[in-house]
Amino acid sequence: MAQKVYDLGPVCPIYKGNWSATATYETLNMVRHGTALWVMIAKTYTVGSTPSDSSSFWKKAAQDGATGAKGDKGATGATGPKGDKGEPGATPTLSSAVNSTSTTVAANSAAVKTAYDLTTTARNDANSKVTAAQAANAAMPGRYIDVSYDSNRTYQAPADGYFLITSTESGNTGLYVYDSANATLLYQSFIMGSAGSDNSVMLPVKKSNHIRSVGTYVASKIKHYRFIYAEGNA
Numbered sequence: 001m002a003q004k005v006y007d008l009g010p011v012c013p014i015y016k017g018n019w020s021a022t023a024t025y026e027t028l029n030m031v032r033h034g035t036a037l038w039v040m041i042a043k044t045y046t047v048g049s050t051p052s053d054s055s056s057f058w059k060k061a062a063q064d065g066a067t068g069a070k071g072d073k074g075a076t077g078a079t080g081p082k083g084d085k086g087e088p089g090a091t092p093t094l095s096s097a098v099n100s101t102s103t104t105v106a107a108n109s110a111a112v113k114t115a116y117d118l119t120t121t122a123r124n125d126a127n128s129k130v131t132a133a134q135a136a137n138a139a140m141p142g143r144y145i146d147v148s149y150d151s152n153r154t155y156q157a158p159a160d161g162y163f164l165i166t167s168t169e170s171g172n173t174g175l176y177v178y179d180s181a182n183a184t185l186l187y188q189s190f191i192m193g194s195a196g197s198d199n200s201v202m203l204p205v206k207k208s209n210h211i212r213s214v215g216t217y218v219a220s221k222i223k224h225y226r227f228i229y230a231e232g233n234a
Helices: 108-128 132-138
Strands: 014-018 031-033 034-038 060-061 093-095 103-109 141-146 154-156 161-167 171-179 183-192 201-204 210-214 222-230
Touching: 103 108, 141 161, 154 222, 171 201, 183 201
Parallel strands: 014 031, 093 103
Antiparallel strands: 031 034, 034 060, 141 222, 154 210, 161 201, 161 222, 171 183, 171 210
């Protein structure tokens, strides 16, 4: 007796990937759409029918679950192979100019040396300049040395400064200042004193100037016979 053959059609779902609006699906075709898997349950299909709970073509087969907890960090993978050596870079253009503003030209060693020398010179010049306040302070009286008074009554200044004579004798008290090179009188100053009072004369002098006191002095009446250094030479 001859056997009968029956066409049962699809008997198990066939996964077709993500649902496509332009694809044609058959019974038991399974697709993914949104957060669920859908099975086509109709005998015929209308292209473009979107899977949904209200669709007559699709039946939800499975729904995505909630996102699980983050897993532990995996072990570090093995180091990959060393990459190929890169191509040599372009050789920069060098220049000896020290005033260039170029961003593509590099200074050569000569330019660096010139810039260094200019900077050093400028720094030394700045350090060597004296301000007005410094100059004024340098000219002020500083430390002093008392000079022995003798009958010659002459003294040669060891540096720039001042010479002071104070006498308690009556009569003129004064100083002559000479240029040491040719004994030319440069300037002088006197004061008429009275016995028992301090009679003082102080004059500025340069190094090597000769100072000579004027008047008839008794050594015991000379209170100060003193060279005072300028602060700049102290």
